[in-house]
Amino acid sequence: MSRMNRRGSKSSADATAKIRAIGQRATPGRVRVLSLLGTVPRGLTHQDIETALARSGEGPMDRVTLYRVLDSLVSAGLVLRQADESRVFRFSAAGQAEAHAAHAHFRCDGCGRVFCLEAPPPAAPALPDGFRLSRMSLDLRGACRDCAAKRRAG
Amino acid sequence: MSRMNRRGSKSSADATAKIRAIGQRATPGRVRVLSLLGTVPRGLTHQDIETALARSGEGPMDRVTLYRVLDSLVSAGLVLRQADESRVFRFSAAGQAEAHAAHAHFRCDGCGRVFCLEAPPPAAPALPDGFRLSRMSLDLRGACRDCAAKRRAG
DNA sequence: CAACAAAATGCAACAGAGTTGCATATGCAA
DNA sequence: TTGCATATGCAACTCTGTTGCATTTTGTTG
Numbered sequence: 303m304s305r306m307n308r309r310g311s312k313s314s315a316d317a318t319a320k321i322r323a324i325g326q327r328a329t330p331g332r333v334r335v336l337s338l339l340g341t342v343p344r345g346l347t348h349q350d351i352e353t354a355l356a357r358s359g360e361g362p363m364d365r366v367t368l369y370r371v372l373d374s375l376v377s378a379g380l381v382l383r384q385a386d387e388s389r390v391f392r393f394s395a396a397g398q399a400e401a402h403a404a405h406a407h408f409r410c411d412g413c414g415r416v417f418c419l420e421a422p423p424p425a426a427p428a429l430p431d432g433f434r435l436s437r438m439s440l441d442l443r444g445a446c447r448d449c450a451a452k453r454r455a456g
Numbered sequence: 457m458s459r460m461n462r463r464g465s466k467s468s469a470d471a472t473a474k475i476r477a478i479g480q481r482a483t484p485g486r487v488r489v490l491s492l493l494g495t496v497p498r499g500l501t502h503q504d505i506e507t508a509l510a511r512s513g514e515g516p517m518d519r520v521t522l523y524r525v526l527d528s529l530v531s532a533g534l535v536l537r538q539a540d541e542s543r544v545f546r547f548s549a550a551g552q553a554e555a556h557a558a559h560a561h562f563r564c565d566g567c568g569r570v571f572c573l574e575a576p577p578p579a580a581p582a583l584p585d586g587f588r589l590s591r592m593s594l595d596l597r598g599a600c601r602d603c604a605a606k607r608r609a610g
Numbered sequence: 611c612a613a614c615a616a617a618a619t620g621c622a623a624c625a626g627a628g629t630t631g632c633a634t635a636t637g638c639a640a
Numbered sequence: 641t642t643g644c645a646t647a648t649g650c651a652a653c654t655c656t657g658t659t660g661c662a663t664t665t666t667g668t669t670g
Contacts, residue, residue, distance in 0.1 A: 327666055329618060348656075364620050369657065371618090389539035389627080390656065406581055411590065419581050427560055427573050427594075432601030435562075440581075441593050447586030481637055483647060502627075518649050523628065525647090543656080544627065 313337040324378045331363055331371045336395070339381060344415035345392030348372065387411040406440035412449030467491040478532045485517055485525045490534060490549070499538065499546030502526065560594040571600065 317336035318328040326332070338354055339346065346354075348368060356362035363371075372393055375381035379396055386392050394416075408417045419442070429435060444450075471490035472482040480486070492508055493500065500508075502522060510516035517525075526547055529535035533550060540546050560573040573596070580592055 327617065329666070331619080366621080366658080367619055374618090385539045385541060385543040387539060389543040389545065391543065408583065408587065408589075417584070417587075419583070427596075429562065429573070429596070430571070430601065433562065434599045435596055438594070438596050441595055442580065442583070442589055443592070444590040445588045447584065450586055450588045481646065483637070485648080520629080520650075521648050528647090 313340050316340070320380055321375075321378075324380065326374060326378055329371075330360070331367055332375065334358070334360065334363070335368070335371050336375060336380060339393060339395040342394075344413065345382075345384065345386070345394040347386075347390050347392055349390075351393065384409075406442060408442040408444070408446075410446035410449055411443055412445050415446060417446065467494050470494070474534055475529075475532075478534065480528060480532060483525075484514070485521055486529065488512070488514065488517070489522070489525050490529060493535060493547060493549040496548075499536075499540070499548040501540075501544050501546055505547065560596060562596040562600070 314333055314337050317333045317340065321328045321332050321336065334355060335351060338351060351372075352363065352365065352368055355368070372381065372383070376383045376393070382394050382396050383391050406419045408419055409415075410417070468487055468491050471487045471494065475482045475486050475490065488509060489505060492505060502519075505526075506517065506519065506522055509522075526535065526537070530537045530547070536548050536550050537545050562571045562573055580589060583589060
């Protein structure tokens with residue numbers, strides 16, 4: 303760890319590289335957000351991220367700037383955005399979702415976490431003539447154990 | 457048709473019965489909304505419903521009242537509510553959504569159109585204990601006929 | 611290394627979807 | 641028909657996300 307200076311950790315360097323790779327400027331905001339999302343295995347809300355950044359050593363980030371940072375990462379394909387059950391957006395690092403594209407996953411509508419399932423790959427259905435298939439995914443949605451319990455409780 | 461009086465159609469009577477069956481008052485608003493949702497094969501937004509009701513012979517319904525009518529139908533289980541991609545709620549009569557979820561979708565990465573496929577859905581894989589499944593979708597992605605041809609051409 | 615243009619940031623004001631409080635009206639059971 | 645729990649209508653509010661614009665920063669060029 304002695305080689306890590308105040309500019310950041312390995313995940314920062316990693317994030318910087320990814321952002322540059324897709325031709326965008328590696329600003330502090332983008333690097334901070336992308337490396338944060340890379341360390342967390344589930345979708346975070348804008349507010350989650352804002353809070354986490356404010357607590358971190360480098361201080362808070364403007365609300366609007368954070369929205370715009372997220373927009374740019376999403377449109378670059380580095381981050382995924384989806385609306386959860388209570389209609390707030392959840393953001394997650396794209397690599398984490400795509401790495402698991404081979405098998406089925408379960409997404410909790412409550413907390414946004416994604417669970418991988420050991421499912422047999424379903425056979426691809428017949429496509430209309432001329433169509434070309436590039437990817438196929440079996441997506442299950444519902445409530446994970448924690449959220450299902452929470453909802454029953456009240 | 458001569459047996460239908462000015463109070464409404466078969467779907468109204470049907471809706472009235474369903475609402476009474478679960479122990480709620482069959483108010484005009486509830487009946488109108490539930491029978492509207494019963495005639496439409498997809499999720500409608502609050503605004504869709506508001507507009508449709510305003511155009512219908514019986515005149516508009518208050519915005520807030522409509523929200524509350526939808527709430528009561530949802531909590532009674534007669535209507536399903538889910539946030540769409542742009543984080544607005546879509547409401548559908550319970551039963552229709554399940555029918556629609558029962559097949560696979562193909563989304564074209566070129567033009568963004570979505571095609572419904574007549575494919576038998578694969579069996580749901582086993583979920584970890586305590587998890588609750590609400591929806592399952594088999595999503596295929598690739599190029600539709602038009603976009604595949606276009607890509608070959610130029 | 612300095613200057614520069616394009617892009618990102620911060621702030622304030624705005625927009626749309628959904629919710630709450632409260633006075634009034636109404637469905638339905640006795 | 642009456643009583644009252646429940647539903648309605650209105651206004652004001654909250655929360656998530658957006659837009660406009662002046663200022664600062666990034667990465668490049670000379």
